[in-house]
Amino acid sequence: MTPMADVSTPTHIPVRRTSGTWAVVLAACTGQFLVVLDVSVVNVALPSMRTDLALSASALQWVVNAYAIAFAGFMLLGGRAADIYGRKRMFLIGLGVFTVASLAGGLAQEGWQLLAARAAQGLGAAVLSPATLTLLTAAVPEGPARTRAIGTWMAVGAGGGAAGGLIGGVLTDALSWRWVLLINVPIGALVLVGATLRLVEGRAGDRRRVDLPGALLVTAGLATVAYGIVQTEAEGWTAAATLVPLLAGVALLAVFVLVEARTAAPLMPLRVLGVRAVSSANVAMLLMGSATFSMWYFVTVYAQSVLGYSPLQAGLALIPTSAAVVLASKLAPRIMVRTGAKCLAVIGVLVTAAGFGWQSTLGIDGSYLTTICLPGILMMGGAGLASTPLATLATSGAEPEDAGLVSGLVNTSRTMGGALGLAVLSTVAASRTAGSGAAADVTAGYALAFRVACAVLLAGAVIMLLWLPRHRTRVPQH
Numbered sequence: 153m154t155p156m157a158d159v160s161t162p163t164h165i166p167v168r169r170t171s172g173t174w175a176v177v178l179a180a181c182t183g184q185f186l187v188v189l190d191v192s193v194v195n196v197a198l199p200s201m202r203t204d205l206a207l208s209a210s211a212l213q214w215v216v217n218a219y220a221i222a223f224a225g226f227m228l229l230g231g232r233a234a235d236i237y238g239r240k241r242m243f244l245i246g247l248g249v250f251t252v253a254s255l256a257g258g259l260a261q262e263g264w265q266l267l268a269a270r271a272a273q274g275l276g277a278a279v280l281s282p283a284t285l286t287l288l289t290a291a292v293p294e295g296p297a298r299t300r301a302i303g304t305w306m307a308v309g310a311g312g313g314a315a316g317g318l319i320g321g322v323l324t325d326a327l328s329w330r331w332v333l334l335i336n337v338p339i340g341a342l343v344l345v346g347a348t349l350r351l352v353e354g355r356a357g358d359r360r361r362v363d364l365p366g367a368l369l370v371t372a373g374l375a376t377v378a379y380g381i382v383q384t385e386a387e388g389w390t391a392a393a394t395l396v397p398l399l400a401g402v403a404l405l406a407v408f409v410l411v412e413a414r415t416a417a418p419l420m421p422l423r424v425l426g427v428r429a430v431s432s433a434n435v436a437m438l439l440m441g442s443a444t445f446s447m448w449y450f451v452t453v454y455a456q457s458v459l460g461y462s463p464l465q466a467g468l469a470l471i472p473t474s475a476a477v478v479l480a481s482k483l484a485p486r487i488m489v490r491t492g493a494k495c496l497a498v499i500g501v502l503v504t505a506a507g508f509g510w511q512s513t514l515g516i517d518g519s520y521l522t523t524i525c526l527p528g529i530l531m532m533g534g535a536g537l538a539s540t541p542l543a544t545l546a547t548s549g550a551e552p553e554d555a556g557l558v559s560g561l562v563n564t565s566r567t568m569g570g571a572l573g574l575a576v577l578s579t580v581a582a583s584r585t586a587g588s589g590a591a592a593d594v595t596a597g598y599a600l601a602f603r604v605a606c607a608v609l610l611a612g613a614v615i616m617l618l619w620l621p622r623h624r625t626r627v628p629q630h
Contacts, residue, residue, distance in 0.1 A: 179243070180288050181305055181308040183247055183280050183343065184285075186280075190277070190336065191216075193319055194216060194219075195320060195448055195452040196317055196466050197324045197329035197332045200328070200329040201329050204329065205263045214382075218267050218270040218274065219274040221274065222270075222271045222277075224564055225374040225375035226279070226371055228371075230278040230279035230283070234279075240347065242283045243280060243284065243287065246278070247276070248340075248344060249279065250277055250336065251276075251337055253272035253273040254269075254333045255333075255334065255337050257270060258330040258334035269333070273333075281563045285302075296485070296489070299544055300485045303540045304482070307478050317451075317452050317470040319332070319467070321462070321465070323335060363415055363417055363418050366418055369405070369407055369408035370405065370419065373401050376400050379401075380398035380401055408420075429548060434565040436501070436538075437539075438565040440501060440504070440539070441565065441573065442570065442605075443605035445571070446601065449578075451470065451524060455469055458516055469524050470528065476529040476530075477536040480500075481539060484496060484500075484539070488540070493542075494620040496540075496541045497537075497541040499538075501609055501616065502613050503530055504531050504535050505613065507530025507531030508527075508605045510530060511602045546558055546561070546562050577601040580600055580604050582597065
């Protein structure tokens, strides 16, 4: 019988020789794949959802944003819960909630039922995702082995986001939009059984109570800010419906900082943000996520609404893009040994920016090669190169008792950046189209959104050059 994986203390046995460690890697990567997959898998199914459930245009965007906002809003709480109550326990709870919510969404008969299920999926993902990264960092010692494990985790997660278009297109065309959610149920159930049998409980911190006031404040603050940003597409930046939640969210986050500075056992110890590697890597992750998250949405909608692709064709069109992000994520740990984490992260963001700049030249009669394939390879290949060193920098700066928190923070930064970026860039695109549904106007709006995203990435590269610490991975000794 294969030994169970102990996730309570790091092991110094090389990861390639420890079957128990690979059980951790497999469980963590599968959980992360499902979490990231559901960010993008619904994109190609949106038109079918709208027709079947009679959703409005604003409700359609909430199919994406309800998941992303709940995911980002509860992530810090999920990360700290893994430290206090146990990584295996929170992994199982998060995956269980996610699986049940997927079933509810797939069976929804009304628009509000689908939106509620998507929010519940986001809640489950917020508990599950930080536990997956914490499982890896606890089971694999810092150094080349951990970098490889994080690279695998990043590649699988990136593959989930990248494969969402293809999987969603196949399921929507062959079965129905409901299966983009129902497909999670058998996979989730299988992983639940395997993780229950193969993982051993472990925690890094003591059994202190969760900082409930801090958890409520940060969750409400992040969700309220995200809601305010989402409102900008329909209401504009100066409307009360936008300004009130934005200001309220900022106020809640300010109170959260004050509470954390005074409580004995804070949810987010401010000393964590004082670590340069943690704070700089998370800011970089937020900026990169704000651009790359929106890419899948805009390209899939553009392919269907402007170029006339079917859902399946739109998914197939993104296969090279999907392959690029997975390959780059797997190559990143090897390149890091020679370049260092900071250098590779900056190079990756610059490559991504070049792809967004190229994508901004799209037209109503653009060819597949120059308007989807090659720009997509640059955009997601660069993102794959940058993500692994940024996650490595952030987690290497954390103390063991804060591993779950920092894992949650990394995912919060990326996901919150994605939710806010999609909302902002959707507003940018909508301001250019001015309500017109003509193909030329829609295309011009998307082109403007890609140009803005390119500018954000270039600004992020400058910030990374100035702020990220130098960090070179050690060459393994044989």
